[in-house]
Amino acid sequence: MREDGMVCVTGHGVPSATIEGMEASATDFFGLPEATKRGFGTPDVYGPEGYTARGVESVARSNDQGKSKEAADVVESFTFASRTSCDRPALAGLDPLVCARAQTYWDEMIRVLDALHGITTLSFNLSRYFFEQFYRRANDASFVVRLAHYPAYNLTNGVLPYGRHTDYLTFTILRATQPGLQLEKRDGSFVDVLPVPDAFVVNAGDLTELWTNGVWRSAPHRVVPVPTDANPNVSAERCAIAFFTGPSEAAVITPILHPGDEPKFDGVAAGDWLRIKIGATTVVDDDTPDGGVLPVCDDDNAQRLSY
Ligand SMILES: O=C(O)CCC(=O)C(=O)O
Numbered sequence: 001m002r003e004d005g006m007v008c009v010t011g012h013g014v015p016s017a018t019i020e021g022m023e024a025s026a027t028d029f030f031g032l033p034e035a036t037k038r039g040f041g042t043p044d045v046y047g048p049e050g051y052t053a054r055g056v057e058s059v060a061r062s063n064d065q066g067k068s069k070e071a072a073d074v075v076e077s078f079t080f081a082s083r084t085s086c087d088r089p090a091l092a093g094l095d096p097l098v099c100a101r102a103q104t105y106w107d108e109m110i111r112v113l114d115a116l117h118g119i120t121t122l123s124f125n126l127s128r129y130f131f132e133q134f135y136r137r138a139n140d141a142s143f144v145v146r147l148a149h150y151p152a153y154n155l156t157n158g159v160l161p162y163g164r165h166t167d168y169l170t171f172t173i174l175r176a177t178q179p180g181l182q183l184e185k186r187d188g189s190f191v192d193v194l195p196v197p198d199a200f201v202v203n204a205g206d207l208t209e210l211w212t213n214g215v216w217r218s219a220p221h222r223v224v225p226v227p228t229d230a231n232p233n234v235s236a237e238r239c240a241i242a243f244f245t246g247p248s249e250a251a252v253i254t255p256i257l258h259p260g261d262e263p264k265f266d267g268v269a270a271g272d273w274l275r276i277k278i279g280a281t282t283v284v285d286d287d288t289p290d291g292g293v294l295p296v297c298d299d300d301n302a303q304r305l306s307y
Pocket residue numbers: 146148162167174176181221222223239240242
């Protein structure tokens with residue numbers, strides 16, 4: 001966490017069936033016709049609940065509030081913004097099996113997060129219950145399950161499946177079975193984060209860095225295309241499941257200081273930070289041309305999604 005801001009977690013106890021169920025839900029959902037997918041949530045905005053279509057999100061814009069007008073990511077996604085998302089009208093009609101699997105996955109992720117918080121309290125000499133007040137008391141902590149599908153696409157104009165960014169809040173618990181994720185090291189070089197069987201990748205986000213006064217690092221990372229064996233000009237299809245975690249919107253996060261420490265950051269309300277970051281990432285029509293124009297998926301060369 002100090003050096004890279006990213007670790008590989010094994011021995012987490014999450015049943016394989018729970019992980020495989022969520023992966024199967026991702027495969028099933030993204031395999032639906034585009035018009036059906038667009039019926040869930042707000043497909044032309046990234047952030048709220050439900051489906052976000054390809055060409056809408058440009059995560060790299062979160063780095064500078066959108067000033068750089070980075071290209072849209074080659075990704076479509078589905079967000080469960082609460083454990084009971086499926087009860088909301090926006091998601092009415094979603095396959096009940098997908099909903100049930102998401103709830104099971106959610107509960108397991110909370111369990112893993114509790115362990116991560118336990119490790120953090122030990123590392124920073126905090127009360128075992130330090131995080132409770134920020135996450136549980138108001139019962140509105142920022143937890144999100146995000147399913148991401150990176151379709152196969154022609155590698156013609158250098159766009160990335162998912163641009164370089166840091167995660168906005170505290171810990172992200174990530175599951176991906178295909179290569180493509182890269183971590184930016186402190187010297188600016190990128191290294192592959194290859195999938196490890198049965199493991200999760202956990203990375204610290206911006207508020208973890210703030211909270212730990214810079215001791216743990218908010219790791220810049222990105223997803224790069226991985227050419228298929230059949231055609232080096234086509235990127236392989238990929239799926240990932242992220243569980244994003246963060247404190248309640250109103251929680252003001254300030255650096256945890258030990259005797260002799262000087263604060264390196266000002267405090268910030270978690271909700272304000274999230275809005276600043278996420279607000280810049282939706283690509284709109286009047287953006288620079290590259291924002292809306294994506295390479296077309298070559299169906300003949302597209303690989304079947306396989307877990
Ligand atoms: O797809 C991945 O492996 C990483 C996705 C990611 O960085 C994110 O959703 O924040």
